[in-house]
Amino acid sequence: MYGYFAKIRITAKKIYNNIMKQNAYAKINLTLEIVGKRSDGLHNIESVFQEISLCDKIEIEKNNTLDIKFIPQIDTKKSTAHTSSEIFFKKTRIREHAKIRIKKNIPIRSGLGGGSSDAATTLLLLNKLFMYPMKNDELIKIGETIGSDVSFFFLGGTALVEGKGNRVRLINPVKKLYVLLVIPSFSFSTKDSYSQINGFKFDTTNSTKKLISILEKKKYDLSEIENCLHNDFEKMYLSVDKNFTSTLRNLEQKTSKKFHLTGSGSVLFALFNNISEAKQAQTKLKTTGVKTILTETR
Known part of the structure; x- marks a missing residue:
């Protein structure tokens, strides 16, 4: 450290x-x-x-x-x-x-x-x-x-x-990517979410190990990273929360881009190679009144 x-x-x-x-x-x-x-x-x-x-x-x-x-x-x-x-x-x-x-x-x-x-x-x-x-x-x-x-x-x-x-x-740093954040109108309590997740069983995905392995390579595509993106809380919310499910599906339909949850929520994000694509997706979402923030990896 x-x-x-x-x-x-x-x-x-x-x-x-x-x-x-x-x-x-x-x-x-x-x-x-x-x-x-x-x-x-x-x-x-x-x-x-x-x-x-x-x-x-x-x-x-x-x-x-x-x-x-x-x-x-x-x-x-x-x-x-x-x-x-x-x-x-x-x-x-x-x-x-x-x-x-x-x-x-x-x-x-x-x-x-x-x-x-x-x-x-x-x-x-x-x-x-x-x-x-x-x-x-x-x-x-x-x-x-x-x-x-x-x-x-x-x-x-x-x-x-x-x-x-x-x-x-x-670990090996992620190459520079643009990150489109979507801030929903709802939020989740971290404490409540962890309590709720006790009742769920998840298949082992090894997504973390797979992602680290990709980052260790000298060259990789964004699609390889996207294939490893995974969040157990996202899987849980999709099975129990209709509002979350509807929000996620609407984002993906409007942008033709896969969005994922960060932490225990409620912000969702999508990754882009270049800023022009990220801004296009952001513009599409702004017309629907969705609150967004465009940022990048460090």
């Missing part, structure tokens, strides 16, 4: 002495397989996470009190940025605090990892702002207590994610 910390030290921008800003990037799941339930009630997964350019923008400076605000204001009593900041100051016993402003661009409850990315980026920025009072592995341990997939956002890029989401290994 240490390479990502070096990257942060270079890209975090100082506006002046004690003010810094950094992007907190979103992710999509190219694969997401539920491979078992753990003794602690959580689930083991095998998944390929891919960082994308859509991001929240975080700005931070020293302050007498902890002051965190989102723009626009989000409907939550305590965000992951609040939790990560409180743990950081408790463990370091630093008397100063921080003023943190987060411009929220990543939709909440979307499967794009916005909250986890905010947590990881906030920890990294606080550590830099106060001259690195915590070691890298200490920050990672804090992240694991906040959310299962926070660990990925200390690395970014393309990664194999296993266990409950805390075991992360960088």
